[in-house]
Amino acid sequence: MSGFDENPFGEPTVDNPFADPAVQQATSGVSQAQRGLDDYNPFADQPQQPKPPQVRGAANPPQYQYPGTQNTVQPAIMQPTQETLPPAYARSGQQSQDPNVTAEFQRRQEELERKAEELARREEALKNAPYNVRQNNWPPLPQSCCFQPCFYQDINVDIPLEFQKVVRMLYYIWLYHGGVLLLNVIGGLILLFYDGKFVTFGLSIFYVFLYTPYSFLCWYRPAYKAFRDDSSFNFMVFFFMYFFQFLITMSHTIGFTSGGACGFIMAISVFNDGGTGAGHIIVGILVLIIALCFGAAACMDILLLTKVHAIYKSSGASFAKAQAEFATEFMKNEHVQGAAQQAATAAVRTQVNNMTSGGNRF
Structure with a gap:
């Protein structure tokens, strides 16, 4: 009867391979995994993973919390500065220069080289001179002249x-004075x-022979x-003599x-003498031109006197220094030394004679 109790329309149990317990155990794990995938919700809250510990350093500085408060202070972080690069060089590590400046430097260098060569030549000439x-x-x-140079x-x-x-x-002003005196002779x-x-x-010729060497010896030298x-x-001698030269030039200017x-x-006086003709006017104009030349010389005299005084x-320099130099030069003079020796010798002889004559009396 048990055979009749079976459902003829049900699944057969005798030849069903999935009814084997080993097969069912193996398939149960697969079904559970499938069921887990079916139940997974990607939008649900996921359990939080533990965070790794933060490392404190320059990128993450530590924060300081005041005691008893919730305020925290983060130390200041200095941002790295950006250095500006120097301008690019024009050629082979040298900056571009203005051609005018380069030409000026080159001209000055050539001038200095010429002066150095001139000084070297003069020095060599002095060394080669007899007894230097x-x-x-x-x-x-x-x-070939019978007269020889007097100064160096x-x-x-x-x-x-x-x-x-x-x-x-x-x-040059000394030469100009000499030229004006010659023009005065004309x-x-x-x-x-x-x-x-x-x-x-006559006086103009006298002035040429007197003032030309006088001015050279008394104020130019x-x-x-x-x-x-x-x-x-x-300097003191120059100031005194040159001022005297200025006074003389002013008197010539007045005429x-x-x-x-x-x-x-x-x-x-030439214009007012009542003369007539073109010669009268020409003579007056020539005399007036000479007067203007004397006036220009007087103006240059006062300008140079002021300039030299500023340099002085x-x-x-001072007057006391000039006195000391005069005393030194005066005592170094051979004639002065000879006169002093003669005076001292004469004084000693007089003293000896007086002592000798006094001893003879006693």
């Missing part, structure tokens, strides 16, 4: 570089033929020595009657 003695070279006279003058060698321009200006000669008066022409040796005494100079008064004040 500088020969007189002024006035520049030819070798070389501004480029003797005078410091910062004073060479002033000394040259003094030399004016005196013209007046001699114009009115027959010999006074102006002291100025040359003052700048060469930084001598306060020579007093029968004063020997073609000045403004002389020019006015800035150099630290």
Whole structure:
């Protein structure tokens, strides 16, 4: 009857391979995994994973909390600075320069090289000279002349570089004075033929032979020595003599009657003498030009006197220093030393004679 109880429409149990317990155990694990995938919800809250411990450093500095409060303070973090790169070089590590500046530097370098060569040549000439003695070279006279130079003058060698321009200006103004005096001789000669008066022409020749060497010896050479040796005494001599030269030039500019100079008064007298003709006007114009030349010389005299005085004040010279230099130079003079020795010898002899005569009395 048990065989009739089976459902003829049910699944067979005898030949069903899935009814084996081993197969069912194996398939149960697969079904559970399938069931787990079916039940997974990606939008559901996932359990939180433990975070790794944070490492404190420059990127994550520690925070400080005030005691008893919830306030925390984070230390300041300095941002790295960005350095600006230098401008690119034009060529082979050198910056581009202005062509005008380069040309100026090159010109100055060439000028310095020429001066160095000139100084080297002069030094070599001095070394090759006999006994290394500088020969007189002024006035520049030819070798065949019966007169020989009396002074040695070389501004480029003797005078410091910062004073060479002033000394040259003094030399040129001395030449200008000599030229104006020669022009005054020509004016005196013209007046001699114009009115027959010999006074102006004679005195003009006298002025040329007197003032030209006087001005060179009395104020130009002291100025040359003052700048060469930084001598306060020579500066004093220059100031005194050059001011005297200025006064003489001013008197020539005025041109007093029968004063020997073609000045403004002389020019006015020529214009007002009542002469007629073109020769009268030409003579007056020539005398007036000479008067203007004397006036220009006087103006240059006062300007140079002021300039040299400013240099004298800035150099630290003084009248006391000039007195000390004068005393030293005076005592070094051979003639002065000889006279002092003779005076001392005479005084000693007198004293000895007095003592001898006194002893004979007793």
